[in-house]
Amino acid sequence: MAPTVPTAAKSASPSQPSGKSEVADLKQQLRQLAGSRAPDADDQRRDVFKRVISCMTAGIDVSAAFGEMVMCSATSDVVTKKMCYLYVGAHARAHPDLALLTINFLQRDCRDQDPTIRGLALRSLCSLRVPNLVEYLVTPLTTGLKDPSAYVRMIAAVGAAKLYHISATACLDADLPASLKALMLSDPDAQVVANCLHALQEIWTLEAANSESAAREIERHYIASQLYFTLLNRIKEFSEWAQCTVLELASKFLPSDNNEIFDIMNLLEDRLQHANGAVVLATIKVFLHLTMSMTDVHQQVYERIKAPLLTLVGAGSPEQSYSVLCHLHLLVMRAPMLFSSDYKSFYCQFSDPSYVKKLKLEMLTAIANESNTYEIVTELCEYAGNVDVPIARESIRAVGKIALQQYDVNAIVDRLLQFLEMDKDYVTAETLVLVKDLLRKYPQWSHDCIAVVGNISSKNIQEPKGKAALIWMLGEYSQDMHDAPYILEGLVENWDEEHSPEVRLHLLTAVMKCFFKRPPETQKALGATLAAGISDTHQDVHDRALFYYRLLQYDPSVAERVVNPPKQAVSVFADMQSSEMKDRIFDEFNSLSVPSYLFTDKDHRGPFEYSEDLTNLTVGAEDPENVISAQRYQENDNDLLLSTSDKEDNGTRVSNGSSTSSYNAPSDLISPSLLSSQPPAESALMTTGVPTSSSLSNFGLDDLLGLGVTEAPAPRPPPALTLNSKPVLDPGTFQRKWGQLALSLSQECSLSPQGAAALMNPQSLIRHMQGNYIQCIASGGQPPNYKFFFYAQKDGVTAFFLVECIINTASAKAQLKIKADDGTAAEAFSTLFQSALSKFGLS
Amino acid sequence: MISQFFVLSQRGDHIVFRDYRGEVPKGSAEIFFRKVKFWNDDEAEEAPPVFDFGYPQTTSTEVLKSYIFNEPIMVDAGRLPPLGPAAMFMQGTKRMPGTAVTKSVVATEPGGKKREEIFVDIIERISVTFSSSGYILTSEIDGTIQMKSYLSGNPEIRLALNEDLSIGRTGSSTFDYRSSSGGGTVVLDDCNFHESVHLDSFDIDRTLSLIPPDGEFPVMNYRMTQEFKPPFRVTALIEEAGPSRAEVLLKIRADFSANVTANTITVQMPVPSYTMRASFELEAGAVGQTTDFKEGSRRLEWNLKKAIAFTVLTYFFISQLQRILLCNIFYVLLWNAGNLTKEAGPVNMNFTIPMYNASKLQVRYLQIAKKSKTYNPYRWVRYVTQANSYVARL
Structure with missing residues (x-):
């Protein structure tokens, strides 16, 4: 053992005597006292020893005086002996040769009449930690284990473990483990039993690790229920520490039948009322582990342990509450249902520190269900105005998470939208992120949300996450937000002031999306965006801009499919923790893993995220040459969009730091394949003010450029047949259906002259029809002939209507071909379609 | 079990150091210390032999006490932070x-x-x-x-x-x-x-x-x-009172019997961040009360040394009256006032009521x-x- 603080540092402090001279002085005095028979020699020795010991505990190296100390050790004074033992124990290892000198008097003391001296001597003897003195240890230990005094037996039991650490063979040859076990099962003194248990556990654990035969042997000890019942029957006699050890052991017990389980649980029932949190948690662990195979009893255990846990949370210091709360958190996460009626216990209190509040918020989120969502969300909304900003943020996120997992979405959406009215920048930012996630899961709420979100000025949002979410919504719902192209344009103008690459990436994508939905209004902005993006210093932004540019150049319709594929609502967001992790932590209930889990899970998530990236990588790498295949493209892109947004989601929830890098990974993977297949063309882009115009010529939109969209969408007619407002059909399915279905109706109808004139911009017809819940899946043609493919879905059923509509603007005539899943409704749909068409351009 | 045991001074020097098992590599404790701040500053004597090979031999303070032979050095109670x-x-x-x-x-x-x-x-x-x-x-x-x-x-x-x-x-x-x-x-x-x-x-x-x-x-x-x-009923009201002014009414009713006194009462209320000034209006005859507007944390504070339930003796019952305090806050309204309640509050109260x-x-x-x-x-x-x-x- 070594004092870890250097002597030099010590001597600098005025309160401490300078090390070196002090030790020399002490040595001198000890030497004088060694042979002294003066009447006050004992008192003097005691004083000098005291000084030596105080130097030692202060960290001064007093090992130089070892010889002198041993010389003085022959004394009958207990206090002096005790100090001498302490000194010898601390320094013997550094002076094995001198330690031999002490053996003699220690062995003699082991046979002393006074049990205190016997015990102390035995303890010191075992603490010498000198391997070549082992032979002197065995006999005193064996007799010590049979000593009439419990104090000596107690020391001998631990001594056996010490011996094992110095020399395992010496310990096993003397058959000490067997003696220990016998003592453990029979000794009247609880502390002796506890020490035997400690020693045996150490010996068995190490033995089992050494050889397999020993492991099997030891396994037999652990299986014997006699061991458990002997210890558990006496549990009240043990000190709190020993109780915890016994309980920890009991949690490993494999009961042979259910009666044994109930016996143990009845035996330990009152331990749940213990004031010591460690004992209660250890008992709970026993209960939980014993009942793992009995589902209903396991649930009853949860019910039973709730109250004691909550009492512990309330009784201790915040730190103790926190660690109990962490265990409660673990249980809540495993069985949220069982805690759903206790939600009020998890309300944050004003005096709670933030780390406690954060845990409580997580638990509230987990236990929300039909019966308590309203109350919980109401409570959480109160926290949103909290002065503690991180907690306010957490609360808003909690509301969002409940909305994503829960039932009463309608009310929650209202609450979220109310947050936006609070006009606190962080509240707005957090809410926007949540509204975005909500829309991805529940697209049907877009109308309500978009109306509110549209009123938010992007200038008021500083936080990248919130801004990115707003931009995503602007892009995704640009057809519903009147100002979307202009807001985006404004954002693009401030490109250089936008510091977050995440926002710039979102801006790129949003402008692309908006362009395909409202080309004339966005075209200018798109050019500016791509130019800005390509000259961006951030690699990912640069790559994505280049990727979009080339995609447009290659084929705008492919680009549209890549950027604006039909969206499927996200049903499940990536889970926070794998259940495997949770199980592993549950196995380590009542250990440091439980509280630290909250800190380490970030590290654990790291590799998982990485593996996700790897799968993307293989998808991207499979077809680097196959860039032409549009179908593949779309697959890739779906992957890309999904994975990016999922990751982004993870990032929002957990860490802000790592999300950016993982977020960009997929686009990195795709762009190199493009780069290799096509030479870069930045220079051309830089010089042409509107770089996209040339690439768009084959899309048939040239003639539309410069046309303003002044027409407002026509008011909706009251439909006879109700259509689904948000049908989802991807082009592939459309094509297949069109091939499979028979023609239900073929008709010719006429357009109003205004309508024909308005068709100068085919997009306006598409928007008009969308207003009537009829979606366009493809369009094309040159004046005067346009061709559109529409589809619609009957509300409530899966039946689709597919329409081919060829319009001649010169004659103001339209030819309709309608195919329907449900042929009987084709007639009604045709009427609906024609009435919608005839109203085009009239308003 | 416990491998090593340290009692350190505020500077991080070892006052007491014990290595029970001799199995922790040298210096690993130092790594721990570097990450921990120390506040302990007690005069400690010899670590009592309650641990053997890192296993506590007793958890009873009674037994522990018998191991301590030194005369305790009395520490001035005023210097110690209250414990427990x-x-x-x-x-x-x-x-x-x-x-x-x-x-x-x-x-x-x-x-x-x-x-x-x-x-x-x-x-x-x-x-x-x-x-x-x-x-x-x-x-x-x-x-x-x-x-x-x-x-x-x-x-x-x-x-x-x-x-x-x-x-x-x-x-x-x-x-x-x-x-x-x-x-x-x-x-x-x-x-x-x-x-x-x-x-x-x-x-x-x-x-x-x-x-x-x-x-x-x-x-x-x-x-x-x-x-x-509850010993106190608290009601709080915040209302607009003009274009750039709001009025806060805090009402606290002491709901306990006359022979009990609450002391060291603090009432705090966060107010909107755009609050410029606050002025207060205490109930007439209020003694031992202070009010303050903490500009840094945007909080109203109201301290009462004591609150006795105001008792009025009538023929056959004792009734409690209300103590009411009015504070008027002036503040500049920047945005719409509908959010007042969301940006202020909640009111938090601290008190101790002996007996x-x-x-x-x-x-x-x-x-x-x-x-x-x-x-x-x-x-x-x-x-x-x-x-x-x-x-x-x-």
Whole structure:
């Protein structure tokens, strides 16, 4: 053992005597006292020893005086002996040769009449930690284990473990483990039993690790229920520490039948009322582990342990509450249902520190269900105005998470939208992120949300996450937000002031999306965006801009499919923790893993995220040459969009730091394949003010450029047949259906002259029809002939209507071909379609 | 088990260092120390031999004490931060034998003779949340029966609680307010007990018997969510009063009997961040009250040294009056005023009420096993209620 603080540092402090001279002085005095028979020699020795010991505990190296100390050790004074033992124990290892000198008097003391001296001597003897003195240890230990005094037996039991650490063979040859076990099962003194248990556990654990035969042997000890019942029957006699050890052991017990389980649980029932949190948690662990195979009893255990846990949370210091709360958190996460009626216990209190509040918020989120969502969300909304900003943020996120997992979405959406009215920048930012996630899961709420979100000025949002979410919504719902192209344009103008690459990436994508939905209004902005993006210093932004540019150049319709594929609502967001992790932590209930889990899970998530990236990588790498295949493209892109947004989601929830890098990974993977297949063309882009115009010529939109969209969408007619407002059909399915279905109706109808004139911009017809819940899946043609493919879905059923509509603007005539899943409704749909068409351009 | 044991000075020097197992590599402790800040600064003597090979041999403070031979160095009580729940008794109130509690375990009277006494403190921390309309949303009591014994010879003690005390709420859901409001019976949700407590007769007559170890320890911790009468009713109102001005009305009604006084009351209320100034209007005749607007944290603070329930004696009953305080805040409105309530509040209150307990849990008697006829130690049973989270929403 070594004092870890250097002597030099010590001597600098005025309160401490300078090390070196002090030790020399002490040595001198000890030497004088060694042979002294003066009447006050004992008192003097005691004083000098005291000084030596105080130097030692202060960290001064007093090992130089070892010889002198041993010389003085022959004394009958207990206090002096005790100090001498302490000194010898601390320094013997550094002076094995001198330690031999002490053996003699220690062995003699082991046979002393006074049990205190016997015990102390035995303890010191075992603490010498000198391997070549082992032979002197065995006999005193064996007799010590049979000593009439419990104090000596107690020391001998631990001594056996010490011996094992110095020399395992010496310990096993003397058959000490067997003696220990016998003592453990029979000794009247609880502390002796506890020490035997400690020693045996150490010996068995190490033995089992050494050889397999020993492991099997030891396994037999652990299986014997006699061991458990002997210890558990006496549990009240043990000190709190020993109780915890016994309980920890009991949690490993494999009961042979259910009666044994109930016996143990009845035996330990009152331990749940213990004031010591460690004992209660250890008992709970026993209960939980014993009942793992009995589902209903396991649930009853949860019910039973709730109250004691909550009492512990309330009784201790915040730190103790926190660690109990962490265990409660673990249980809540495993069985949220069982805690759903206790939600009020998890309300944050004003005096709670933030780390406690954060845990409580997580638990509230987990236990929300039909019966308590309203109350919980109401409570959480109160926290949103909290002065503690991180907690306010957490609360808003909690509301969002409940909305994503829960039932009463309608009310929650209202609450979220109310947050936006609070006009606190962080509240707005957090809410926007949540509204975005909500829309991805529940697209049907877009109308309500978009109306509110549209009123938010992007200038008021500083936080990248919130801004990115707003931009995503602007892009995704640009057809519903009147100002979307202009807001985006404004954002693009401030490109250089936008510091977050995440926002710039979102801006790129949003402008692309908006362009395909409202080309004339966005075209200018798109050019500016791509130019800005390509000259961006951030690699990912640069790559994505280049990727979009080339995609447009290659084929705008492919680009549209890549950027604006039909969206499927996200049903499940990536889970926070794998259940495997949770199980592993549950196995380590009542250990440091439980509280630290909250800190380490970030590290654990790291590799998982990485593996996700790897799968993307293989998808991207499979077809680097196959860039032409549009179908593949779309697959890739779906992957890309999904994975990016999922990751982004993870990032929002957990860490802000790592999300950016993982977020960009997929686009990195795709762009190199493009780069290799096509030479870069930045220079051309830089010089042409509107770089996209040339690439768009084959899309048939040239003639539309410069046309303003002044027409407002026509008011909706009251439909006879109700259509689904948000049908989802991807082009592939459309094509297949069109091939499979028979023609239900073929008709010719006429357009109003205004309508024909308005068709100068085919997009306006598409928007008009969308207003009537009829979606366009493809369009094309040159004046005067346009061709559109529409589809619609009957509300409530899966039946689709597919329409081919060829319009001649010169004659103001339209030819309709309608195919329907449900042929009987084709007639009604045709009427609906024609009435919608005839109203085009009239308003 | 414990491998190494350190007691360090504030600078990080070792005052006491013990290596019980000799298995931790040198320097690993230093890595730990570098990450930890130290606050301990006590004079410690030799680490008592309660650990053997890292295993604690006892967890009883009584046994521990016998290992300590040095005379304790008395530390000036004023220098020490208050420790433990009983610390609240140290707040200068003349009505309690407050000084006794801060005494060292080795209590000696001026004459040098040990004074035989025992303190039983019923300490309750209450949490109440009032809705904006003044209803109680949640309420909870976390209570402790704390004992501090200076009795020589550790006699057995019997502590009797309310006879009608019941434990464990029968209803399926907690926070069920229908049951027994103010009906006298005390229903605890749950409780736990100190090791030394024997519960043999607890189920029959609600008596705890124990042989108290020396020093301070919690006999029993309990938790109660049964409805109780909160000591203060708090209502808060914030209203626009002009284009750039709002008025806050805080009403606190002391709802306890006349022989009880609450002290060190603090009421805090966060106000919107754009608040410029605040001015206050106290009720006429208010004494010992201060008000403040903390600009840094945007908070209104109202401190009352004391709150006595105003009592008016009429023929046959004692009624409590309200103490009302008006504060007017001036502030500049930047955005629409509809969010006032969302940006201000909630009102939070802190107080201590000695000799009052909200749960109505009582110590019926405290019996000490007699050693001789003349043996009659001092017994102190004290109650105190403290706010844990006392919040009124706007």
